[in-house]
Amino acid sequence: MTDSTRRSAEDMLERGRDAVERGARDARDAIDEVRGSSSFDDAVRSIGRRIRTLRREQPYVFAAGIAVSAIVLAGLVARAQR
Structure with a gap:
């Protein structure tokens, strides 16, 4: 793996982590509101x-949430x- 490929993969992972953290924060806010x-x-x-806002603004987080669910x-x- 070249350095640029590794950097771009690390950047994508970091963006994914940030998106998941934002989604988790939004989910906690929704639960608190309920x-x-x-x-x-x-x-x-x-x-x-x-949910509509999350789906529109953060489609990857929404998809990850659906998969986890x-x-x-x-x-x-x-x-x-059992």
């Missing part, structure tokens, strides 16, 4: 707005079938 919500309907609308769900289903 906890502070006075009604379930308000909470659902708020989460929907945050699918893996977790598959693990939960597999565990429940």
Whole structure:
């Protein structure tokens, strides 16, 4: 691997880490907002707005979140079938 290839790979990894950190921060903010919500309907609308914003502004983080959610769900289903 050449130095420029290594640097660009490291840059991509760093951007990915930053994107995941931003996504995690946004998810924590959404959870905090839901906890502070006075009604379930308000909470659902708020989460929907945050998801649409995340999908539009950070598509890679959104895709990673979907993938992680699918893996977790598959693990939960597999565990429940035992």
